[in-house]
Amino acid sequence: MIVDYQNRKKTKSIYLLFCISLIVVFMLSGCNLRTKVDDADGKQISPAPTNIPQSSSSENNTDEEPTAAAPTEAAVEPTPVAAEPTKAALEPTNAAVEPTPASIDPTDTVVEPNNDNENSDKVITDAPNFKDFIEINECFKDYSFDVSYDETLMFYERIFTIHGRYDMNGDGEADEIHALLKADYQEGSYIEVNGSRVVVNYCNPSGDIRMIDLDHTDSYTEVAIFDDGPSADPTLLFFRYDGKELSFLGSIDQFALMDGQGKFISWFHLANNFEPQFYSAWGEFKNGEYLITNHDVEQYIGKTFLVSGTGFFEPMDQMPENYYEYARWDRESAREFNETKVKILDINIEETDRTLNWFHVELVDGEKGLLYFWIGD
Ligand SMILES: [Ca+2]
Numbered sequence: 001m002i003v004d005y006q007n008r009k010k011t012k013s014i015y016l017l018f019c020i021s022l023i024v025v026f027m028l029s030g031c032n033l034r035t036k037v038d039d040a041d042g043k044q045i046s047p048a049p050t051n052i053p054q055s056s057s058s059e060n061n062t063d064e065e066p067t068a069a070a071p072t073e074a075a076v077e078p079t080p081v082a083a084e085p086t087k088a089a090l091e092p093t094n095a096a097v098e099p100t101p102a103s104i105d106p107t108d109t110v111v112e113p114n115n116d117n118e119n120s121d122k123v124i125t126d127a128p129n130f131k132d133f134i135e136i137n138e139c140f141k142d143y144s145f146d147v148s149y150d151e152t153l154m155f156y157e158r159i160f161t162i163h164g165r166y167d168m169n170g171d172g173e174a175d176e177i178h179a180l181l182k183a184d185y186q187e188g189s190y191i192e193v194n195g196s197r198v199v200v201n202y203c204n205p206s207g208d209i210r211m212i213d214l215d216h217t218d219s220y221t222e223v224a225i226f227d228d229g230p231s232a233d234p235t236l237l238f239f240r241y242d243g244k245e246l247s248f249l250g251s252i253d254q255f256a257l258m259d260g261q262g263k264f265i266s267w268f269h270l271a272n273n274f275e276p277q278f279y280s281a282w283g284e285f286k287n288g289e290y291l292i293t294n295h296d297v298e299q300y301i302g303k304t305f306l307v308s309g310t311g312f313f314e315p316m317d318q319m320p321e322n323y324y325e326y327a328r329w330d331r332e333s334a335r336e337f338n339e340t341k342v343k344i345l346d347i348n349i350e351e352t353d354r355t356l357n358w359f360h361v362e363l364v365d366g367e368k369g370l371l372y373f374w375i376g377d
């Protein structure tokens, strides 16, 4: 009995010990599990919470280090990038051309999708956005030169003496501007800034002269001289002073558009009578010349536009190669358009002459013909 009792007591104690160790093991393993979860959070394995501090820290970094501009731009301007997916899609190669910025960026794992879009957007900014363009006539500075001339002389005999003071190179100091402009191609016209003179050789100045900022991304403000040209086809001559020398930048028709970032669209390269408007080339001033980049107009073929104004229409089923021979410019072929629906079937334009004026179109009643407009002589 005693043995039995002791054995049973022993079995009980073993069972008790077993239970206690089970509980201890269970508790320990529970603690371990919880520790693992905490560690996991601490080591940013969970995606949702870690991304927020990471991206905000990358923003802080970029604030301190302006060189890492990419993530900030992507973070600050997500909407414009998303709003223009077609542009990115139009030029997929561009994104591939510039892979380095994305790979250099240390935070690219967080902002990678935006970076791709942003790269495309960066490249797109090289080509102008048509919405940014306004008429040059609206861009002149609110500044008036002193202009004097002998009013008794006929307009073609006039000699304009011009003086102004304006900071042209952006160093904070006004520059002395003098000009002598002689009408109707008389010899001896010039413009001078702080003693640096440029002779204006072949010019029919109207006497109008203005200040204009052609590109707000540089410190210069340019002088624009109005040239009436030989037969009412006015142009603007641009001059820039760099702090040492005055130079002639080039000229463009007075009714051209500009984007304020050094890019222009000539009136001759605009579908002026079409709504929505489009263009065949844009240009920049480089080395005293107006250099243009062609813009694809094929994309407008097959589309319908609203046309307004006086045009000329020669009925014909096909666009002839010698279309110019069909242009009569007379009353018989003149037609008035007033937001008239016109479908473009073809556009005749050259690689080297981007004059946008010769359209083969279809009218609402099915009539097809050559449509063109008066663009001067
Ligand atoms: Ca100055």
Ligand SMILES: [Ca+2]
Pocket: 213, 214, 215, 216, 217, 218, 219, 220, 221
């Ligand atoms: Ca400027």
